[in-house]
Amino acid sequence: MTAPLLSVRGLHGGYGLVQVLRGVDLQVRAGELVLLLGRNGSGRSTLLKALMGLIPATGEVRWAGRDMLPLPTHQRARLGLGYVPEQRDIFPHLSVRQNLRLGAKAAAGAAAAQWDEARVLALFPALIPRLRTSAKVLSGGEQQMLSIARALMGNPQLLLLDEPTEGLAPQRVAATAALLDQLRADGLGLLLVEQKPWAQQLASRVVVLGDGQAQFSGALADLPQNISTPWL
Numbered sequence: 001m002t003a004p005l006l007s008v009r010g011l012h013g014g015y016g017l018v019q020v021l022r023g024v025d026l027q028v029r030a031g032e033l034v035l036l037l038g039r040n041g042s043g044r045s046t047l048l049k050a051l052m053g054l055i056p057a058t059g060e061v062r063w064a065g066r067d068m069l070p071l072p073t074h075q076r077a078r079l080g081l082g083y084v085p086e087q088r089d090i091f092p093h094l095s096v097r098q099n100l101r102l103g104a105k106a107a108a109g110a111a112a113a114q115w116d117e118a119r120v121l122a123l124f125p126a127l128i129p130r131l132r133t134s135a136k137v138l139s140g141g142e143q144q145m146l147s148i149a150r151a152l153m154g155n156p157q158l159l160l161l162d163e164p165t166e167g168l169a170p171q172r173v174a175a176t177a178a179l180l181d182q183l184r185a186d187g188l189g190l191l192l193v194e195q196k197p198w199a200q201q202l203a204s205r206v207v208v209l210g211d212g213q214a215q216f217s218g219a220l221a222d223l224p225q226n227i228s229t230p231w232l
Contacts, residue, residue: 082156
């Protein structure tokens with residue numbers, strides 16, 4: 001088995017005096033989709049923010065064996081970590097093309113896939129006629145496409161996604177599921193927060209968060225009966 005791209009041990013983090021994460025352990029490898037499950041408030045979004053360096057955290061976070069926890073967000077991105085937040089966080093007053101160019105950076109390694117504007121637009125052709133359009137007037141589905149496309153422009157090796165299909169029409173949900181499956185098959189690591197059935201079908205493994213910890217990590221079929229599963 002290949003070594004993990006991302007290895008997390010004993011991760012603690014939260015907001016001020018409120019500790020949400022209380023010792024999370026997990027791993028993600030290249031070409032693997034790891035699905036984060038848990039009740040609302042279990043810390044799934046907080047975990048992604050902590051991994052991206054957006055909130056203070058303690059513990060151990062290693063990227064290909066390197067200690068990543070002391071690094072600021074922009075340096076984590078340069079190593080190959082990408083992030084698609086729940087609220088998409090596009091720049092509303094900039095054009096679609098400007099949003100894409102702000103996300104662009106060279107691939108972290110020589111063997112990494114090279115993503116550029118032409119390649120992401122081939123994945124999202126609906127954005128082509130909108131390149132000069134202000135991002136604030138895009139539909140929800142178009143904003144979601146732009147958020148993922150911008151993250152890919154950073155040439156990540158591992159992508160963190162926080163409920164990327166929330167509020168989307170069924171057709172757009174299906175297209176997003178197919179896209180993530182393609183990216184995984186191409187070797188991209190994915191750590192996904194999503195509770196819709198399509199994500200469970202694509203997951204290589206699931207990690208169930210509860211009480212600020214990973215209560216289970218493994219195949220969904222092996223989930224113990226004593227773990228509450230309101231999302232199933």
